[in-house]
Amino acid sequence: MTAFILRRSLQSVLVLFIMSLIVFAGVNLIGDPVDMLINPEADQAEIDRVIKDLGLDRPVTEQYWFFLVNAFQGDLGKSFVFGEPALKLIVQRMPATFELALFSLSIAVVFGIPLGVYAGLKPESKVSKTIMAGSILGFSMPTFWVGIILIMFFSVNLGWLPSTGRGDVATVFGITSSVFTLDGLSHIFLPAFNLALFKLSSVIRLARAGTREIILQDYIKFARAKGLSERRVINVHLLKNILIPIVTIIGLEFGSLIAFSTVTETVFAWPGMGKLIIEAIYNLDRPIIVAYLMIIVLIFVTLNLIVDITYSLLDPRVRIKGES
Amino acid sequence: MAPILDVRNLQTHFFTKGGVLKAVDGVSFEIGAGEIVGLVGESGSGKSITGFSILGLVDAPGRIVGGEILFKGKDLKTLPVAEMQKMRGSSIAMIFQDPMMTLNPVLRIETQMIEAIQTHDSSVSKDEARQRSRDALGLVGISSPEERMRAYPHQFSGGMRQRVSIAIAMLNRPDLIIADEPTTALDVTIQGQVIHEMQKLCKKTKTALLWITHDLAVVAGISSRICVMYAGRIVEQGPNEALIGSPMHPYTNGLLGSVPSQNRRGEPLQQIEGIVPSLLDLPPGCAFENRCSHAVDACSQSAPDEMVMADQRILRCFNRVGQDQT
Amino acid sequence: MAKETAKAQPQSYPSSGWRKFWADYSESPLAVVALLVFGAILFIAIFAPFVSPTNPYDLATVDIMNSRLAPGSEDFAGNVYLLGTDGAGRDMLSSIFYGLRVSLGVGAFSGLIALIVGAILGLSAAYFGGRYETFVMRVVDIQLSFPSILMALVILAIFGKGVEKTIIALILVQWAYYARAARASALVEKNKEYVEAAKCLALGDRRIILNHITPNCMAPLIVVGTLQTAHAISLEATLSFLGLGLPITEPSLGLLIGNGFEFMYTGDYWISIFPGIALLITIVSINLVGDQLRDMFNPRLQR
Numbered sequence: 001m002t003a004f005i006l007r008r009s010l011q012s013v014l015v016l017f018i019m020s021l022i023v024f025a026g027v028n029l030i031g032d033p034v035d036m037l038i039n040p041e042a043d044q045a046e047i048d049r050v051i052k053d054l055g056l057d058r059p060v061t062e063q064y065w066f067f068l069v070n071a072f073q074g075d076l077g078k079s080f081v082f083g084e085p086a087l088k089l090i091v092q093r094m095p096a097t098f099e100l101a102l103f104s105l106s107i108a109v110v111f112g113i114p115l116g117v118y119a120g121l122k123p124e125s126k127v128s129k130t131i132m133a134g135s136i137l138g139f140s141m142p143t144f145w146v147g148i149i150l151i152m153f154f155s156v157n158l159g160w161l162p163s164t165g166r167g168d169v170a171t172v173f174g175i176t177s178s179v180f181t182l183d184g185l186s187h188i189f190l191p192a193f194n195l196a197l198f199k200l201s202s203v204i205r206l207a208r209a210g211t212r213e214i215i216l217q218d219y220i221k222f223a224r225a226k227g228l229s230e231r232r233v234i235n236v237h238l239l240k241n242i243l244i245p246i247v248t249i250i251g252l253e254f255g256s257l258i259a260f261s262t263v264t265e266t267v268f269a270w271p272g273m274g275k276l277i278i279e280a281i282y283n284l285d286r287p288i289i290v291a292y293l294m295i296i297v298l299i300f301v302t303l304n305l306i307v308d309i310t311y312s313l314l315d316p317r318v319r320i321k322g323e324s
Numbered sequence: 325m326a327p328i329l330d331v332r333n334l335q336t337h338f339f340t341k342g343g344v345l346k347a348v349d350g351v352s353f354e355i356g357a358g359e360i361v362g363l364v365g366e367s368g369s370g371k372s373i374t375g376f377s378i379l380g381l382v383d384a385p386g387r388i389v390g391g392e393i394l395f396k397g398k399d400l401k402t403l404p405v406a407e408m409q410k411m412r413g414s415s416i417a418m419i420f421q422d423p424m425m426t427l428n429p430v431l432r433i434e435t436q437m438i439e440a441i442q443t444h445d446s447s448v449s450k451d452e453a454r455q456r457s458r459d460a461l462g463l464v465g466i467s468s469p470e471e472r473m474r475a476y477p478h479q480f481s482g483g484m485r486q487r488v489s490i491a492i493a494m495l496n497r498p499d500l501i502i503a504d505e506p507t508t509a510l511d512v513t514i515q516g517q518v519i520h521e522m523q524k525l526c527k528k529t530k531t532a533l534l535w536i537t538h539d540l541a542v543v544a545g546i547s548s549r550i551c552v553m554y555a556g557r558i559v560e561q562g563p564n565e566a567l568i569g570s571p572m573h574p575y576t577n578g579l580l581g582s583v584p585s586q587n588r589r590g591e592p593l594q595q596i597e598g599i600v601p602s603l604l605d606l607p608p609g610c611a612f613e614n615r616c617s618h619a620v621d622a623c624s625q626s627a628p629d630e631m632v633m634a635d636q637r638i639l640r641c642f643n644r645v646g647q648d649q650t
Numbered sequence: 651m652a653k654e655t656a657k658a659q660p661q662s663y664p665s666s667g668w669r670k671f672w673a674d675y676s677e678s679p680l681a682v683v684a685l686l687v688f689g690a691i692l693f694i695a696i697f698a699p700f701v702s703p704t705n706p707y708d709l710a711t712v713d714i715m716n717s718r719l720a721p722g723s724e725d726f727a728g729n730v731y732l733l734g735t736d737g738a739g740r741d742m743l744s745s746i747f748y749g750l751r752v753s754l755g756v757g758a759f760s761g762l763i764a765l766i767v768g769a770i771l772g773l774s775a776a777y778f779g780g781r782y783e784t785f786v787m788r789v790v791d792i793q794l795s796f797p798s799i800l801m802a803l804v805i806l807a808i809f810g811k812g813v814e815k816t817i818i819a820l821i822l823v824q825w826a827y828y829a830r831a832a833r834a835s836a837l838v839e840k841n842k843e844y845v846e847a848a849k850c851l852a853l854g855d856r857r858i859i860l861n862h863i864t865p866n867c868m869a870p871l872i873v874v875g876t877l878q879t880a881h882a883i884s885l886e887a888t889l890s891f892l893g894l895g896l897p898i899t900e901p902s903l904g905l906l907i908g909n910g911f912e913f914m915y916t917g918d919y920w921i922s923i924f925p926g927i928a929l930l931i932t933i934v935s936i937n938l939v940g941d942q943l944r945d946m947f948n949p950r951l952q953r
Contacts, residue, residue, distance in 0.1 A: 017793075046507060056835050099572060124482070133680075136934065136937055136938060136941065137934060139937065140880065140933040140934040140937045141930055141932065141933070142883070142884045142888050142891075142904075142929065142933070143888065144887075144888055144891045144907070145783065145887075145907065145926045145929065147932065148907070148911065148914065148922055148923075149923075149926070151914070152914055152919060152923070156914065156915060157915070199947065210869045215426065216383075217424050218420055218422060218425035219422070219425060219426055219427055219428040219429070221381055221383075221426075221740075222418075222420055222426040222427070222489075222718075223413065223428065223436075224381060225379055225381060225412055225417070225418040225420075225749075226413035226417075226439070226440040226492065227409050227410060227411070227412035227413030227414055227440070227443055227444055228409075228411065228413075228439060228440075228443050229411075229443065232439065232443065236439075237428050237431070240428075240430045240431065241428070241429075241430055244430070250944040251797065252795065255795075255796075255797065256799075256800075259796075259797040259799050260799060262799065262803065262892075263799070263888055263891075263892065266892060278805070278892055278894075281803065281806065281894060282893060282894070286402070289807045293804060293807075296800065300796060304795060308817035311749060314430075315430065316429070316430060316476045316478070317429055317430075317476070317478050
């Protein structure tokens with residue numbers, strides 16, 4: 001087991017290195033590093049000074065080394081727009097994004113799995129067909145458009161929920177989050193639902209596909225032949241088997257939730273990392289772009305690692321080597 | 325003595341896109357208490373579906389459309405779902421063909437055994453259930469059942485897994501066990517062992533056994549009666565020795581003839597020519613007619629009904645072996 | 651006895667060929683409707699200049715005095731704007747038609763190139779195996795573990811905005827899906843006997859791949875193709891909405907929606923919503939078609 005973890009960790013580190021190379025290459029070799037890392041509004045003397053500072057006149061390999069060393073120490077450059085360290089800005093906004101992503105994930109899973117399993121067990125029923133039609137809709141509608149519709153209905157027309165910003169925060173058990181206040185909840189609800197819709201559809205479809213496959217398996221028939229109640233057959237035999245692929249997907253879904261939050265945060269003016277990066281790309285605030293990319297890669301690689309480990313914990317066939 | 329299982333004219337049909345598939349079309353047989361009966365037929369003859377029909381486990385698009393399944397006098401077909409669930413695994417148990425797929429790969433063996441006990445008697449404590457499961461495993465010849473129980477199915481070999489299935493079937497002391505090709509997926513060496521052990525167990529516990537198989541040789545040694553199935557119907561049934569010693573139906577004759585040991589050395593192996601007709605498109609006459617060396621005109625016109633013969637034998641044939649009417 | 655639940659299929663259910671394809675496909679009336687709708691959209695997109703009431707990008711016909719008219723209203727010259735006008739006075743219906751053209755064009759074009767690139771890489775990886783295959787599939791795996799929107803953002807961040815860059819970004823994002831599907835089905839085919847037979851006949855590698863393996867892999871690729879095209883259209887719309895995709899000279903539906911976003915707060919909803927509905931109908935119909943195709947080709951669903 002530990003050998004497994006070690007191996008996956010090493011692979012993750014390797015991926016990190018490769019990504020840092022790609023980011024570095026993208027910034028320094030494809031684009032003009034002077035453009036990328038130095039404020040375009042600086043004058044020549046300033047530019048020369050910064051070039052020396054950043055070591056841009058050194059050979060490329062040395063530059064890469066500096067890049068890595070700096071990255072390790074948390075220095076990924078200063079934002080042009082804000083003048084502050086890029087990394088600090090991103091880390092400041094992370095909690096808001098994570099909060100949004102987690103809330104969305106919970107919605108998607110808590111509602112998606114039961115709906116999907118139901119649709120898989122009774123594929124011909126009207127309810128199931130509605131669920132599946134709804135999931136196709138949820139899957140097809142681009143996130144930003146759903147956000148617009150939601151704002152139009154609930155904020156502009158009905159005035160029930162606010163359409164922008166994050167609400168008040170409160171700290172419970174050492175975790176500071178806006179879900180602990182009523183105002184916070186009212187602010188997070190629309191964007192979280194928006195973000196969740198896409199994932200909800202894919203969780204439903206996954207759960208349904210898995211259910212349809214598993215229910216035909218011999219061991220389900222055998223369980224019934226033992227006289228087990230249908231309830232137990234589904235809640236224990238089916239569910240445990242279905243959770244394996246779903247957990248994998250959920251882990252990866254969380255990563256894509258973070259990525260899609262760029263859109264939702266822009267639509268709802270939610271103060272997270274996503275909004276920051278979109279503005280940065282627009283304003284050509286390169287240090288933020290670089291910092292964001294590195295952080296995202298780190299998050300993803302870590303997520304993949306966690307998912308792999310969880311998967312092996314859930315599936316005894318992977319964990320324990322069999323006889324035959 | 326009244327039979328423990330009395331199947332009368334069972335019909336199970338599958339309603340598919342391409343038409344109605346008559347998998348089981350008029351099957352009747354009896355099993356007495358503690359008796360071992362063999363149900364023999366090739367793939368597609370409907371033998372497995374017969375087994376599933378008895379337990380009410382036929383999947384859509386299949387359905388039982390006719391007949392009666394009398395278990396200790398009660399028609400299982402008419403039982404409400406909850407009552408049928410109570411019968412399964414306690415009064416009637418089933419053993420499946422492929423041990424690789426019958427046990428849930430993500431649950432421990434002991435979980436799958438304990439639940440089989442507790443679902444029928446919730447008053448049994450977990451420890452008690454565990455103890456009974458241990459004993460059952462010991463009964464089927466699994467050494468150190470204590471540790472083995474905590475294992476997962478994939479850690480067992482095929483033969484061991486099948487023994488576990490047998491143990492599970494025996495847990496609640498059923499009156500009848502339906503075994504659907506229990507040894508087909510096992511190595512030949514293990515096959516013999518498992519057959520022998522099942523016979524011993526059933527004798528010891530006086531459990532009736534319906535052994536479904538495509539291999540006549542397998543049940544020849546242990547059953548008291550054999551039913552031969554073809555294209556959804558039983559074409560011949562009777563006591564073991566009589567059926568094997570002097571088969572009446574040409575199909576039975578062909579089956580016996582194609583067993584290699586029956587041949588004289590150097591002679592080409594006998595086989596039954598032709599193939600089974602599609603169950604979607606059965607001919608109006610006898611289903612075996614196109615392959616039968618004994619066929620007469622009557623055979624292609626209508627399907628023969630069951631006729632009761634001497635020595636408790638039943639036959640569906642217009643022109644049986646040993647009574648040539650050419 | 652009980653009511654027969656047999657489907658009303660006559661004995662003559664076709665067993666192969668185009669008729670069977672259509673018989674299977676039309677089992678879902680929804681999918682048939684989707685196909686018709688998509689056909690209509692395709693028609694509009696291709697013939698936009700001919701079916702559209704005005705040319706919204708012909709500056710001579712656009713008058714700022716007509717801006718922000720509600721749907722169904724008339725202007726001074728007596729023209730009726732079925733879906734209203736936008737902030738610059740352009741007819742929404744026409745803008746949508748032209749926008750469909752761009753959205754579909756970009757989506758389909760990038761999809762096609764991605765399919766060719768991905769299929770070549772996937773098929774060759776499966777066929778030649780070894781280190782080449784491991785390398786290609788590793789790249790595919792890593793790329794697929796990142797969400798497409800992220801990849802697109804990264805590419806646009808590095809290379810900048812514009813039509814070509816957006817198309818390149820879309821291609822780079824999609825090829826991996828095709829590669830994976832191509833490899834998977836090629837692996838299955840490779841192990842089938844007819845390939846061994848062809849090898850025994852000493853047919854060249856290229857011929858085996860092109861003539862024998864590829865046709866059998868087309869089905870899953872087509873399924874991926876339809877679903878990915880919908881995905882590409884959605885992605886491009888998102889990027890354009892964020893202001894990072896296509897420029898204003900080639901407005902896609904996404905850009906139209908983005909431009910109309912600000913007007914929503916003042917109640918002029920039509921500038922954003924109608925392009926959005928058009929986008930939605932396009933994507934949903936393609937997805938429905940792709941879904942039905944996928945169900946048809948899935949061997950595990952025991953038809």
